[in-house]
Amino acid sequence: xxxxxxxxxxxxxxxxALMEKVQKKLDNLTKPQGSLGRLEDLAKHxxxxxxxxxxxxxxxxxxxxxxxxxxxxxxxxxxxxEVTAQMVYNFLRGGAGINVLARQVxxxxxxxxxxxxxxxxxxxxxxxxxxxxxxxxINLGTRNFTKGPAMTREEAIRSLEAGIxxxxxxxxxxxxxxxxxxxxxxxxxxxSAITAVLTGKDVADVTGRGTGIDDAxxxxxxxxxxxxxxxxxxxxxxxxxxxxxxxxYEIGGIxxxxxxxAKNRIPVVIDGFISGAGAxxxxxxxxxxxxxxxxxxxxxxxxxxxxxxxxxxxPLLDLDLRLGEGTGSAIAMHLCxxxxxxxxxxxxFESAGVSKKID
Amino acid sequence: xxxxxxxxxxxxxxxxALMEKVQKKLDNLTKPQGSLGRLEDLAKHxxxxxxxxxxxxxxxxxxxxxxxxxxxxxxxxxxxxEVTAQMVYNFLRGGAGINVLARQVxxxxxxxxxxxxxxxxxxxxxxxxxxxxxxxxINLGTRNFTKGPAMTREEAIRSLEAGIxxxxxxxxxxxxxxxxxxxxxxxxxxxSAITAVLTGKDVADVTGRGTGIDDAxxxxxxxxxxxxxxxxxxxxxxxxxxxxxxxxYEIGGIxxxxxxxAKNRIPVVIDGFISGAGAxxxxxxxxxxxxxxxxxxxxxxxxxxxxxxxxxxxPLLDLDLRLGEGTGSAIAMHLCxxxxxxxxxxxxFESAGVSKKID
Numbered sequence: 001x002x003x004x005x006x007x008x009x010x011x012x013x014x015x016x017a018l019m020e021k022v023q024k025k026l027d028n029l030t031k032p033q034g035s036l037g038r039l040e041d042l043a044k045h046x047x048x049x050x051x052x053x054x055x056x057x058x059x060x061x062x063x064x065x066x067x068x069x070x071x072x073x074x075x076x077x078x079x080x081x082e083v084t085a086q087m088v089y090n091f092l093r094g095g096a097g098i099n100v101l102a103r104q105v106x107x108x109x110x111x112x113x114x115x116x117x118x119x120x121x122x123x124x125x126x127x128x129x130x131x132x133x134x135x136x137x138i139n140l141g142t143r144n145f146t147k148g149p150a151m152t153r154e155e156a157i158r159s160l161e162a163g164i165x166x167x168x169x170x171x172x173x174x175x176x177x178x179x180x181x182x183x184x185x186x187x188x189x190x191x192s193a194i195t196a197v198l199t200g201k202d203v204a205d206v207t208g209r210g211t212g213i214d215d216a217x218x219x220x221x222x223x224x225x226x227x228x229x230x231x232x233x234x235x236x237x238x239x240x241x242x243x244x245x246x247x248x249y250e251i252g253g254i255x256x257x258x259x260x261x262a263k264n265r266i267p268v269v270i271d272g273f274i275s276g277a278g279a280x281x282x283x284x285x286x287x288x289x290x291x292x293x294x295x296x297x298x299x300x301x302x303x304x305x306x307x308x309x310x311x312x313x314x315p316l317l318d319l320d321l322r323l324g325e326g327t328g329s330a331i332a333m334h335l336c337x338x339x340x341x342x343x344x345x346x347x348x349f350e351s352a353g354v355s356k357k358i359d
Numbered sequence: 360x361x362x363x364x365x366x367x368x369x370x371x372x373x374x375x376a377l378m379e380k381v382q383k384k385l386d387n388l389t390k391p392q393g394s395l396g397r398l399e400d401l402a403k404h405x406x407x408x409x410x411x412x413x414x415x416x417x418x419x420x421x422x423x424x425x426x427x428x429x430x431x432x433x434x435x436x437x438x439x440x441e442v443t444a445q446m447v448y449n450f451l452r453g454g455a456g457i458n459v460l461a462r463q464v465x466x467x468x469x470x471x472x473x474x475x476x477x478x479x480x481x482x483x484x485x486x487x488x489x490x491x492x493x494x495x496x497i498n499l500g501t502r503n504f505t506k507g508p509a510m511t512r513e514e515a516i517r518s519l520e521a522g523i524x525x526x527x528x529x530x531x532x533x534x535x536x537x538x539x540x541x542x543x544x545x546x547x548x549x550x551s552a553i554t555a556v557l558t559g560k561d562v563a564d565v566t567g568r569g570t571g572i573d574d575a576x577x578x579x580x581x582x583x584x585x586x587x588x589x590x591x592x593x594x595x596x597x598x599x600x601x602x603x604x605x606x607x608y609e610i611g612g613i614x615x616x617x618x619x620x621a622k623n624r625i626p627v628v629i630d631g632f633i634s635g636a637g638a639x640x641x642x643x644x645x646x647x648x649x650x651x652x653x654x655x656x657x658x659x660x661x662x663x664x665x666x667x668x669x670x671x672x673x674p675l676l677d678l679d680l681r682l683g684e685g686t687g688s689a690i691a692m693h694l695c696x697x698x699x700x701x702x703x704x705x706x707x708f709e710s711a712g713v714s715k716k717i718d
Contacts, residue, residue, distance in 0.1 A: 030449050031682050032437070032569075032570035032571045035570070035571075035680070035682040036680060036682055036686070037680045038679050038680075039680070079716055080714050082714055086712060087389065087713060089711070089712070090706055090713060093711070095705060095711050096389055096390075096711075097388075097389075097390050097701060100704045101697055103704075104697060211394070211716070300394075300396060317676070319396045319675070319694075320396025320397050321394070321395060321397075322391070322394045323390050323391070334463075334690075335690070338459075338460055338463060341459045341462075345454075346454060346455065347449055347452070347454025351454070352449040352454050353445060353448070354445040354446060355438065355439050355442050356438075357437045357438055357571065358437060358438065
């Protein structure tokens with residue numbers, strides 16, 4: 001618990017004085033004031049997070065955390081749970097969506113086993129040049145949370161601290177912007193449970209079709225989540241309790257990455273619904289962390305918007321994505337880079353000899 | 360008129376057979392079907408436009424067309440008209456928004472004088488490595504359309520044909536995707552007039568604040584546009600008549616670029632409100648051109664949404680942009696490239712050894 005207890009109070013405030021200075025700079029670039037809309041807000045936001053007047057986003061990292069969920073034995077997904085491990089091998093060979101999109105923006109992908117239900121054989125896989133494997137396995141999947149807590153409180157803390165540690169281990173290699181991502185069959189079920197508990201919404205209103213389930217599985221999924229909440233009675237005021245009882249290891253790890261990024265003043269771009277659930281846990285543990293989060297997109301998965309609304313986060317993109325893995329984070333990193341390039345590279349009215357607005 | 364008359368009938372249909380094939384390929388990539396949302400639609404769309412199963416978007420071109428508007432003498436803008444030429448020099452030194460965003464996606468910028476109200480002195484300017492100047496000047500700005508047509512019918516045709524020719528001149532250098540952009544003080548006034556005439560909407564409903572005008576100038580702008588329509592009575596069924604009477608040279612040029620791109624089966628990404636007005640002209644001249652257009656974003660400028668709705672185009676981004684220059688096009692090119700990379704680079708369930716959905 002030491003690392004968590006040290007990290008949370010070390011999360012600071014945005015650098016508002018610098019943000020004011022950056023706003024003045026943006027207003028003097030050769031464009032009508034505010035005409036680059038959200039890119040200008042984003043530039044200012046990133047300056048405020050990093051405390052740098054001309055932030056560089058050269059080193060980009062996406063963490064894709066993989067974990068399994070005991071609740072899959074209750075048939076909540078369209079895919080067998082073996083897919084979690086199979087997709088990790090796919091990540092390491094560079095063939096998944098996140099590999100493609102991370103390569104495009106020049107981000108490295110850190111693939112993390114934080115709780116896959118099988119023992120992986122990584123030696124056999126020639127790792128993709130852009131992706132690296134890390135073993136942070138806490139357990140062989142969570143327990144089925146319809147029968148009791150998904151994990152122990154100690155495991156919940158370990159998952160959070162694993163996330164913090166993942167961030168800190170990347171610092172020597174350079175990490176100017178961090179993206180979160182997930183892989184875990186069954187993890188929309190866990191995320192819906194977390195979202196229902198923390199937003200106070202009805203389970204059915206925050207439960208979606210995940211990887212693409214039919215009506216029968218969907219109705220079962222809603223019942224399973226209701227049962228999990230009934231059996232475990234997670235305390236909405238205690239994020240650790242919620243994570244322990246209805247969470248997943250990758251969701252705890254994502255929450256830890258968010259906390260660790262914020263502590264180190266690194267902008268953290270969250271992906272879709274599962275990262276949103278991780279962000280809900282992180283912001284409940286440390287409300288000030290919210291200011292360090294950039295919401296990449298609004299997922300097609302029901303419930304994500306409720307999570308973003310609760311945190312007051314406005315997503316950059318709305319592309320009907322629901323893949324996870326960090327794909328939305330990777331795409332949004334391009335916009336983050338656009339924003340800082342605007343701030344760093346555009347000419348001013350003076351330097352370009354362009355007439356200003358008529359008063 | 361020859362080039363225009365040859366171009367319009369040469370615009371074909373999307374390759375629907377190939378799009379079906381591509382859909383099957385997308386459905387077999389290692390992700391739940393449809394989970395990359397609009398990126399998958401975009402990949403299929405680009406395949407259908409290019410008639411290529413694995414399209415490459417290596418060569419990216421943004422055309423930024425600059426022209427002046429006689430109507431600026433009626434005080435419709437917050438900036439003096441000299442800014443049009445000043446910004447062209449800024450484009451050539453690489454200091455404008457479009458330079459920054461085009462560099463980021465690796466697009467070259469073709470800066471075109473199609474009707475600036477002054478004679479430029481380009482020799483003095485060391486051109487930016489990513490931007491090239493082209494002189495296609497038709498006239499020293501349009502005439503004030505509150506007093507009669509903005510241009511002659513022959514000039515309107517010349518502006519369209521200049522656009523077509525710009526595309527064809529880039530073909531030997533490679534042009535896998537083309538973006539449109541504009542620079543012209545007063546051109547939101549012209550675009551609102553075109554949009555009002557072609558959508559049938561009230562002038563006030565399609566008129567915005569442009570570069571940032573106050574209430575007094577805004578009310579004047581609405582009156583000026585109403586007067587222009589009253590004086591000229593443009594025929595909504597005759598796009599050339601509309602372009603001639605209330606258009607601008609850069610808007611005609613953009614329409615021509617759209618037609619020329621479509622004829623050559625090159626995806627054409629349109630920027631905001633001014634490019635939208637150009638697209639309205641192009642689609643009125645040749646309705647089938649609509650299938651070749653990718654709408655980059657929904658502009659903060661009022662009226663743009665009405666134009667997109669009329670054409671049935673759904674913008675990829677909504678970032679509150681209103682700069683023009685092709686900035687939205689450049690940003691959206693990243694998403695277009697994401698889409699084709701997904702199609703070209705992702706592993707299939709078979710190749711990756713990943714289990715498929717349970718039936």
